[in-house]
Amino acid sequence: MKSAIKILKEQMQFFYLVRRLSVYELRSLTSGNYLGAAWEIINPAIQILIYWFVFGFGIRQKEPIGDIPYFQWMFAGILVWFFINSSVMKASKSIYSKIRMLSKMNFPMSVIPNYVIFAQFYPHLILIGLAMLILQFLGFPISIYYLQLPLYIVALLVFLFSLSLITSTLTTIAKDVQMFLQSVMRMLFYLSPIIWPPTLLPESFQIWVKLNPFYYIVEGYRYSLLGQGWYFLENPLYTLYFIVITALTLMVGSYLHVKFRSQFIDFL
Amino acid sequence: MENTVEVKNVYKRYKLYKKKSERLLDLIVPHKEYGEDFFALQDVSFNVEQGSIIGLVGINGSGKSTLANIIAGVIPTTTGEVTIQGNVALIAVNAGLDNSLSGRENIELKLLMLGFSKKEITEMEEEIIEFAELEKFIDQPVKTYSSGMKSRLGFSISVRVNPDILIIDEALSVGDKAFAEKSLEKMMEFKAKGKTMFFVSHSISQMKKFCEQILWLEFGVVKEYGKASEVLKNYESFLKEYQAMTKTQKKKYRTDALNRQSMKTEKML
Numbered sequence: 001m002k003s004a005i006k007i008l009k010e011q012m013q014f015f016y017l018v019r020r021l022s023v024y025e026l027r028s029l030t031s032g033n034y035l036g037a038a039w040e041i042i043n044p045a046i047q048i049l050i051y052w053f054v055f056g057f058g059i060r061q062k063e064p065i066g067d068i069p070y071f072q073w074m075f076a077g078i079l080v081w082f083f084i085n086s087s088v089m090k091a092s093k094s095i096y097s098k099i100r101m102l103s104k105m106n107f108p109m110s111v112i113p114n115y116v117i118f119a120q121f122y123p124h125l126i127l128i129g130l131a132m133l134i135l136q137f138l139g140f141p142i143s144i145y146y147l148q149l150p151l152y153i154v155a156l157l158v159f160l161f162s163l164s165l166i167t168s169t170l171t172t173i174a175k176d177v178q179m180f181l182q183s184v185m186r187m188l189f190y191l192s193p194i195i196w197p198p199t200l201l202p203e204s205f206q207i208w209v210k211l212n213p214f215y216y217i218v219e220g221y222r223y224s225l226l227g228q229g230w231y232f233l234e235n236p237l238y239t240l241y242f243i244v245i246t247a248l249t250l251m252v253g254s255y256l257h258v259k260f261r262s263q264f265i266d267f268l
Numbered sequence: 269m270e271n272t273v274e275v276k277n278v279y280k281r282y283k284l285y286k287k288k289s290e291r292l293l294d295l296i297v298p299h300k301e302y303g304e305d306f307f308a309l310q311d312v313s314f315n316v317e318q319g320s321i322i323g324l325v326g327i328n329g330s331g332k333s334t335l336a337n338i339i340a341g342v343i344p345t346t347t348g349e350v351t352i353q354g355n356v357a358l359i360a361v362n363a364g365l366d367n368s369l370s371g372r373e374n375i376e377l378k379l380l381m382l383g384f385s386k387k388e389i390t391e392m393e394e395e396i397i398e399f400a401e402l403e404k405f406i407d408q409p410v411k412t413y414s415s416g417m418k419s420r421l422g423f424s425i426s427v428r429v430n431p432d433i434l435i436i437d438e439a440l441s442v443g444d445k446a447f448a449e450k451s452l453e454k455m456m457e458f459k460a461k462g463k464t465m466f467f468v469s470h471s472i473s474q475m476k477k478f479c480e481q482i483l484w485l486e487f488g489v490v491k492e493y494g495k496a497s498e499v500l501k502n503y504e505s506f507l508k509e510y511q512a513m514t515k516t517q518k519k520k521y522r523t524d525a526l527n528r529q530s531m532k533t534e535k536m537l
Contacts, residue, residue, distance in 0.1 A: 017380070017381075020380055021377070021380065021381070024366075024369065024373060024376070024377045024380075027369060027373065028366050028368045028369050028373075029368075031368045031369060031370075031409060032368055100364060101364040101365070101366060107381065107383070173295065174292070174295075262344045263344060265342065265343050265344075266282070266343065266344070
């Protein structure tokens with residue numbers, strides 16, 4: 001608890017730095033390509049098309065999900081997954097890969113995973129903007145339900161940061177964690193309501209799939225973008241579950257991070 | 269004069285594991301030790317007065333860089349204390365630059381991380397570029413730089429941020445003579461301003477010219493600390509002796525020392 005408060009204070013105090021550093025991080029990531037940051041859009045676009053082709057066009061034979069056409073349904077959910085996946089993976093190796101460069105700096109180390117996540121956040125915002133634009137023409141115009149979107153965005157950022165405190169610490173200690181995470185994320189992709197609706201599962205199974213906190217976020221995004229209702233109000237217990245999980249993750253993450261951060265450099 | 273750096277009974281222990289499983293067990297199993305201890309530094313204590321210039325000498329593996337990194341606060345000590353008045357800048361050959369960013373972006377990034385504001389950064393940027401003599405290369409990615417260019421850039425940034433204590437770890441041995449001269453001049457300027465400096469180098473002639481005091485490390489232990497002329501004389505005669513040794517003698521000398529380094533001493537708590 002103590003460490004969690006400490007970490008949160010550090011984030012607030014150095015938020016200016018998080019913002020500035022994330023810009024350089026993004027530049028560093030995209031500097032080698034001719035198209036630069038455009039790849040942050042091109043890549044998702046290609047993936048969306050292939051998933052739509054295989055799952056929507058091929059397997060489901062264009063059959064809608066409930067009363068939502070497959071493409072729109074998948075699109076509204078998958079766009080947040082790109083952000084989730086890249087920030088989980090990049091943040092987990094952030095400390096390990098940057099510590100040499102940053103070891104002697106005037107800011108706390110907990111800022112590192114945070115700015116790496118933020119670097120992924122800008123392309124995500126652009127993607128959301130594009131999605132809103134595209135959905136206008138696909139039968140899902142702007143609605144009052146857009147108002148809940150910032151809620152899920154903030155919830156997701158807090159959760160990703162909390163999670164990154166755990167994963168970045170563990171990755172620094174044992175690099176195997178990165179490999180393990182890769183498999184877990186691949187698994188979660190199929191276990192989240194992204195390319196197929198888990199409502200197809202037997203009733204008793206569905207509750208287990210919902211333990212995955214990303215389920216909540218993906219559905220939240222979908223409800224906002226497609227105007228399906230107020231997700232967090234309609235599922236108060238699930239919202240509570242998400243908050244509890246996030247708080248727990250933050251506490252465990254902060255504890256681990258604070259405990260090990262002075263020794264990170266010795267683990268290289 | 270006041271002490272700017274106080275190093276007191278510093279030990280730095282590293283663990284040597286024979287197998288990967290040992291490392292894992294050491295992490296997981298509480299109250300039980302796995303692997304072999306290795307002390308990169310043993311009971312190192314010394315004080316440095318403000319404005320003095322200290323040279324760190326010793327053969328390879330004596331712990332010079334470890335000590336430099338500990339003073340800079342990059343790596344933590346195992347036990348012991350380091351007290352420092354003022355801010356420290358460490359200049360090493362791999363100066364911690366982001367390879368895929370340009371030289372200019374690296375300058376901005378470094379200064380940003382050191383806590384300078386946007387306005388200060390733009391002010392300092394031009395001066396740094398000029399001092400580093402990078403001209404049109406400044407907007408090229410750092411990965412295309414030669415090692416000399418990289419260390420020039422690292423050195424110029426560190427010097428410009430005006431630290432109270434400067435640690436130079438072999439960083440000048442890569443630049444050409446002209447730049448080395450220029451850097452020495454800059455350091456003389458710092459000396460005149462009363463800044464404390466540490467110098468890690470294998471070049472005894474550079475040390476003679478520049479340092480007032482020498483700390484001679486041997487296999488993690490302080491062998492001698494005192495006036496430059498005296499310590500360097502002893503160090504040079506030791507080097508001659510060491511070079512004159514036969515292969516087996518050298519080996520014995522090293523293994524004896526290494527054995528000392530893996531023993532726990534009583535003093536360490």
